[in-house]
Amino acid sequence: MIRRNVLLxxxxxxxxxxxxxxxxxxxxxxxxxxxxGIFVFFIMTVAAAEVAVGLALLVALYKKRxxxxxxxxxxxKN
Amino acid sequence: MNAVDLLxxxxxxxxxxxxxxxxxxxxxxxxxxxMIVSLVGVAALFVLLESFFLAILQxxxxxxxxxxxxxxxxxLLDVGPEAGKKKxxxxxxxxxxxxxxxxxVGVLLMLGNSYDTLVLDHIAWPxxxxxxxSPSPILPFSTQxxxxxxxxxxxxxxxxxxAGFMLxxxxxxxxxxxxxxxxxxxxx
Numbered sequence: 640m641i642r643r644n645v646l647l648x649x650x651x652x653x654x655x656x657x658x659x660x661x662x663x664x665x666x667x668x669x670x671x672x673x674x675x676g677i678f679v680f681f682i683m684t685v686a687a688a689e690v691a692v693g694l695a696l697l698v699a700l701y702k703k704r705x706x707x708x709x710x711x712x713x714x715x716k717n
Numbered sequence: 718m719n720a721v722d723l724l725x726x727x728x729x730x731x732x733x734x735x736x737x738x739x740x741x742x743x744x745x746x747x748x749x750x751x752m753i754v755s756l757v758g759v760a761a762l763f764v765l766l767e768s769f770f771l772a773i774l775q776x777x778x779x780x781x782x783x784x785x786x787x788x789x790x791x792x793l794l795d796v797g798p799e800a801g802k803k804k805x806x807x808x809x810x811x812x813x814x815x816x817x818x819x820x821x822v823g824v825l826l827m828l829g830n831s832y833d834t835l836v837l838d839h840i841a842w843p844x845x846x847x848x849x850x851s852p853s854p855i856l857p858f859s860t861q862x863x864x865x866x867x868x869x870x871x872x873x874x875x876x877x878x879x880a881g882f883m884l885x886x887x888x889x890x891x892x893x894x895x896x897x898x899x900x901x902x903x904x905x
Contacts, residue, residue, distance in 0.1 A: 695891040
């Protein structure tokens with residue numbers, strides 16, 4: 640089962656960053672150190688900015704290629 | 718098994734199940750809905766870790782802003798369910814699968830070797846610090862938002878400025894990307 644929709648790829652990216660957040664926060668709590676929590680804060684910032692830029696890129700690509708599937712974006716292939 | 722354990726399992730299953738349902742759903746809108754379930758589950762796990770500020774931030778930023786952005790783009794592009802399946806070649810699938818399973822088995826073996834130290838019951842969970850603001854360079858874990866603010870404004874002064882600059886750059890980049898790109902004749 641393969642997903643070729645770039646939107647779903649971006650969503651999965653968010654999910655992966657969430658997993659990292661949970662791990663960081665757990666170690667921060669267990670180690671009684673706020674650094675992990677603050678890092679989670681920064682990861683959230685980066686993820687939000689990344690989603691905004693990624694979706695803008697996707698819209699720009701959709702205007703050009705009329706598709707959101709990664710198969711249709713192989714501009715440099717061949 | 719006390720109530721906190723029960724809640725942990727409930728929200729863990731909710732977040733993992735929401736993530737799996739998101740990956741397996743074909744329609745982008747249903748995927749986005751399942752992602753909200755997963756994100757709210759993660760926020761609840763943050764609450765169970767006594768990090769209330771980050772839980773609120775998670776709900777506001779992810780379940781609020783990011784998901785609205787995703788749904789807006791889905792609506793704008795009018796994306797339908799993914800049609801048809803095109804398989805990778807068996808050789809490629811086999812190589813990637815082998816690689817992923819080797820990594821997984823390695824990680825599981827490493828975890829298994831250090832299992833004694835990983836059982837959460839054995840860890841002496843430190844009590845939450847009474848004072849919300851500590852002058853020491855080591856920031857102790859705290860539920861207070863003021864501890865976050867203190868940490869961000871002292872130890873993490875440069876990173877927060879870089880993060881702010883990055884947000885500005887992202888904003889400008891998005892505006893430029895979503896502008897109507899001028900044709901060659903206009904540019905010259």
